[in-house]
Amino acid sequence: MAWLIVLPLGWASLAFLLGPGRGAVAAIIGLAAQLWLxxxxxxxxxxxxARTHAVGGWGAPLGIDLAAxxxxxxxxxxxxxxxxxxxxxxxxxxxxGADESRYFWPMTGFLVAAAxxxxxxxxxxxxxxxxxxxxxxAVGLVAAxxxxxxxxxxxRYLLATLVGSGAYLLGVAALYGTYGTVSIATLTPLxxxxxxxxxxxxxxxxxxxxLAVKTALFPFHFWLPPAHGGAPAPxxxxxxxxxxxxxxxxxxxxxxxxxxxxxxxxxxxxxxxALLGSAAILWGSFQAIRAAHLKMxxxxxxxxQLGYLFLIFPLLAAPSAxxxxxxxxxxxxxxxxxxxxxxxxxxRATGQDTVAGLxxxxxxxxxxxFAFGLAGLTLMGLPPSAGFLAKWQLIEAALAQGYWFVAVVxxxxxxxxxxxxxxxxxxxxxxAPAAGxxxxxxxxxxxxxxxxxxxxxxxxxxxxxxxxxxxxGGAP
Amino acid sequence: xxxxxxxxxxxxxxxxxGVAGVMLIAHLLRRVLAFNLMGSGAFxxxxxxxxxxxxxxxxxxxxxxxxxxxxxxxTALALAxxxxxxxxTGRAELPPAGDDD
Numbered sequence: 001m002a003w004l005i006v007l008p009l010g011w012a013s014l015a016f017l018l019g020p021g022r023g024a025v026a027a028i029i030g031l032a033a034q035l036w037l038x039x040x041x042x043x044x045x046x047x048x049x050a051r052t053h054a055v056g057g058w059g060a061p062l063g064i065d066l067a068a069x070x071x072x073x074x075x076x077x078x079x080x081x082x083x084x085x086x087x088x089x090x091x092x093x094x095x096x097g098a099d100e101s102r103y104f105w106p107m108t109g110f111l112v113a114a115a116x117x118x119x120x121x122x123x124x125x126x127x128x129x130x131x132x133x134x135x136x137x138a139v140g141l142v143a144a145x146x147x148x149x150x151x152x153x154x155x156r157y158l159l160a161t162l163v164g165s166g167a168y169l170l171g172v173a174a175l176y177g178t179y180g181t182v183s184i185a186t187l188t189p190l191x192x193x194x195x196x197x198x199x200x201x202x203x204x205x206x207x208x209x210x211l212a213v214k215t216a217l218f219p220f221h222f223w224l225p226p227a228h229g230g231a232p233a234p235x236x237x238x239x240x241x242x243x244x245x246x247x248x249x250x251x252x253x254x255x256x257x258x259x260x261x262x263x264x265x266x267x268x269x270x271x272x273x274a275l276l277g278s279a280a281i282l283w284g285s286f287q288a289i290r291a292a293h294l295k296m297x298x299x300x301x302x303x304x305q306l307g308y309l310f311l312i313f314p315l316l317a318a319p320s321a322x323x324x325x326x327x328x329x330x331x332x333x334x335x336x337x338x339x340x341x342x343x344x345x346x347x348r349a350t351g352q353d354t355v356a357g358l359x360x361x362x363x364x365x366x367x368x369x370f371a372f373g374l375a376g377l378t379l380m381g382l383p384p385s386a387g388f389l390a391k392w393q394l395i396e397a398a399l400a401q402g403y404w405f406v407a408v409v410x411x412x413x414x415x416x417x418x419x420x421x422x423x424x425x426x427x428x429x430x431x432a433p434a435a436g437x438x439x440x441x442x443x444x445x446x447x448x449x450x451x452x453x454x455x456x457x458x459x460x461x462x463x464x465x466x467x468x469x470x471x472x473g474g475a476p
Numbered sequence: 477x478x479x480x481x482x483x484x485x486x487x488x489x490x491x492x493x494g495v496a497g498v499m500l501i502a503h504l505l506r507r508v509l510a511f512n513l514m515g516s517g518a519f520x521x522x523x524x525x526x527x528x529x530x531x532x533x534x535x536x537x538x539x540x541x542x543x544x545x546x547x548x549x550x551t552a553l554a555l556a557x558x559x560x561x562x563x564x565t566g567r568a569e570l571p572p573a574g575d576d577d
Binding site for chain 1: 484487488491494495498499504507511514515517518519521522524525526533535536539542543546549550553554557558560561564565570571
């Protein structure tokens with residue numbers, strides 16, 4: 001289990017020592033090994049339930065415990081399964097010696113290590129450290145774009161993420177002051193046992209607010225579009241597909257664990273998150289429909305898709321709500337990575353990134369456009385994609401509890417997604433005279449984008465296995 | 477009111493000042509300093525509440541040490557980015573948020 005953290009740290013350091021722009025092969029081999037380790041861990045968890053590992057042989061009160069249950073394994077699986085094709089993509093995307101790829105490999109390694117540590121952590125303070133490391137690595141990747149807009153986006157992202165994790169840390173401090181422990185497993189029964197003092201309520205609110213900033217929940221989404229839209233394509237794919245999901249994972253983990261009792265006592269909190277999520281769906285989709293630049297369109301689509309994740313909180317009484325959330329995390333992770341990858345190939349070919357400039361590309365880059373369309377299928381939630389499965393379960397959970405307006409928001413969001421996806425495709429299928437010669441695109445770019453998109457659709461057929469893995473180890 | 481509680485209340489106030497600074501100040505260096513203030517406030521809460529009957533608890537102190545390391549790294553990253561931005565634009569402030577594009 002600890003290897004999942006040590007291995008990426010190892011290849012990241014190796015890439016750093018090799019020098020700027022090097023280390024791609026080590027990263028790909030490392031990620032493949034990690035994928036195998038996660039598969040192994042998944043088999044162990046589904047056979048024998050949740051696993052814990054005492055790092056260095058020191059047990060929980062003194063040392064640090066790593067724990068893996070169904071939810072962590074599912075997130076680990078997503079992380080490695082998306083990062084591996086993206087590493088192959090990035091290797092072909094960055095021209096040798098390109099300035100923007102100087103520190104891509106070490107940063108990616110630290111990012112993957114931090115995310116894996118986050119998914120495996122069993123105490124709140126360790127989670128804080130992993131969260132902060134993840135944020136710093138992500139900011140470094142955004143800044144690697146080099147230009148002034150990227151630097152400004154990176155700084156804005158950094159300040160937002162620091163305020164978010166600061167609020168989380170304040171919450172952890174208050175919880176430790178009240179209960180004298182930060183272990184999730186110990187805190188959960190303590191919080192459930194009796195009337196929580198006011199300090200604990202403040203702590204829970206601070207933690208949730210901080211994490212909502214980091215997950216770019218409307219209206220805290222201001223940092224996301226410039227950061228994700230301005231970074232190089234492989235970076236945008238990593239950030240949009242994976243990094244924002246890490247803080248969502250933490251919210252879900254807290255909501256199902258220690259803060260569950262508080263959430264049950266104050267149903268308004270869940271509804272507030274769902275309301276902001278609905279606003280995010282509508283606002284993000286609206287901005288995506290009117291965005292002039294392709295990557296901004298995809299970044300705003302991320303804002304909208306993150307909104308769905310928050311719709312589940314008032315519905316968690318039904319088990320299918322948590323399943324819908326995780327399924328949507330998966331579907332969106334693959335689809336958004338595929339979309340940014342396809343956008344990167346399109347930008348590479350045309351040399352510009354406006355939506356209007358895509359006219360007539362469907363004949364010239366059919367595979368990339370097909371990948372974009374497949375990923376769009378998942379975002380719209382059409383069968384048989386994983387996105388359909390997620391929305392189906394979400395609507396089912398909403399209707400079973402009589403909240404039909406949640407179902408309306410979900411359906412409206414799917415319709416709006418169709419608008420912005422078809423806007424791109426329509427432009428590409430215009431039989432316009434091709435403006436200028438296209439630069440050749442490495443085949444690897446097109447095929448990895450296609451593989452990610454196909455995975456997001458075909459995952460719909462394996463959804464049951466995924467949910468079985470989620471239920472293993474007793475998480476939700 | 478015990479001394480620990482005084483520390484914790486002061487920490488909360490310092491934290492709030494820091495958050496306000498990060499959000500409201502335009503100059504980047506002052507925003508970075510405000511972030512450090514925010515971190516110090518959280519650490520003060522952690523140490524202040526972590527006292528049991530006047531006896532300091534070592535666990536929050538270890539946490540604060542870890543937190544200081546993280547804060548130093550974040551500050552260094554922020555300062556490096558700020559210098560690059562200053563070299564690129566000649567200003568030590570973020571450009572006004574673009575109109576969504």
